[in-house]
Amino acid sequence: LDKLNMCMDGKHQKTAPGPEGQLFLQCTPWRDNACCTANTTEEAHEDNSYLYNFNWNHCGAMSPSCKRHFIQDTCFYECSPHLGPWIQPVSTWAEAPDSWRKERVLNVPICKDECEQWWEDCKDDFTCKSNWHKGWDWSSKVNKCPEGSKCRKWTEVFPTPKSMCEEIWSNSYLYTTHLKGSGRCMQLWFSGKNPNREVAEYYNQAQQSRSFLLSLFLLFTPRLLMLPWMNNFIF
Numbered sequence: 001l002d003k004l005n006m007c008m009d010g011k012h013q014k015t016a017p018g019p020e021g022q023l024f025l026q027c028t029p030w031r032d033n034a035c036c037t038a039n040t041t042e043e044a045h046e047d048n049s050y051l052y053n054f055n056w057n058h059c060g061a062m063s064p065s066c067k068r069h070f071i072q073d074t075c076f077y078e079c080s081p082h083l084g085p086w087i088q089p090v091s092t093w094a095e096a097p098d099s100w101r102k103e104r105v106l107n108v109p110i111c112k113d114e115c116e117q118w119w120e121d122c123k124d125d126f127t128c129k130s131n132w133h134k135g136w137d138w139s140s141k142v143n144k145c146p147e148g149s150k151c152r153k154w155t156e157v158f159p160t161p162k163s164m165c166e167e168i169w170s171n172s173y174l175y176t177t178h179l180k181g182s183g184r185c186m187q188l189w190f191s192g193k194n195p196n197r198e199v200a201e202y203y204n205q206a207q208q209s210r211s212f213l214l215s216l217f218l219l220f221t222p223r224l225l226m227l228p229w230m231n232n233f234i235f
């Protein structure tokens with residue numbers, strides 16, 4: 001399994017990444033190597049698309065400047081072949097019955113400048129919820145604000161860019177202080193060669209050396225000495 005070139009077992013992703021000739025508009029940067037199909041990328045540009053029947057306009061029409069970021073997020077989420085280091089199994093018993101996907105991404109390091117631009121462009125919009133994954137009223141075909149959550153100013157629901165990027169998709173993203181082009185954060189926007197491969201390489205290395213050090217530690221530390229520390233996990 002190649003963590004640097006794979007697709008998550010989500011709702012719409014392909015089983016393996018590969019070239020796609022005809023990706024649509026904002027998703028075209030992924031055409032050389034993508035986890036999405038052409039159809040998915042067309043849907044990504046629609047309101048209430050069949051992808052998730054998700055209604056961006058749940059508190060009045062979302063502004064075009066804001067919506068383009070959500071379209072780009074959808075392209076990134078559906079098409080990225082370099083999310084391997086952040087893919088996690090969805091444990092149906094611990095989390096809510098999250099049956100619409102088998103895997104998710106957790107803490108993908110998003111570039112500070114992209115997150116801030118996204119938030120700036122949505123500042124004058126409205127929403128009723130900070131987590132858009134859960135708790136909607138689905139009694140009609142699309143999501144509506146549930147009873148008791150009123151539409152509020154974007155900046156009231158999300159006081160900072162960090163709060164928006166991290167909360168909106170249940171910590172899919174981790175806000176960083178790195179800038180696009182640094183090779184230390186994932187970019188939703190790019191043209192030409194996908195800059196996220198080397199970012200995935202960097203974080204994959206870091207994860208591997210951390211788990212190597214942990215295994216050394218476990219190998220050489222007598223279990224009895226660890227008992228007091230193990231109490232942390234029992235109490």
Ligand SMILES: Nc1nc(=O)c2nc(CNc3ccc(C(=O)N[C@@H](CCC(=O)O)C(=O)O)cc3)cnc2[nH]1
Nearest residue numbers: 052073077096097098099132133134135136169172
């Ligand atoms: N970056 C990124 N990360 C994501 O995880 C992501 N996820 C979606 C998918 N969005 C959604 C939103 C709501 C429901 C939904 O059906 N919510 C139900 C609960 C479903 C369940 O937990 O089983 C609800 O209660 O509202 C599904 C997918 C779209 N873009 C993303 N973009």
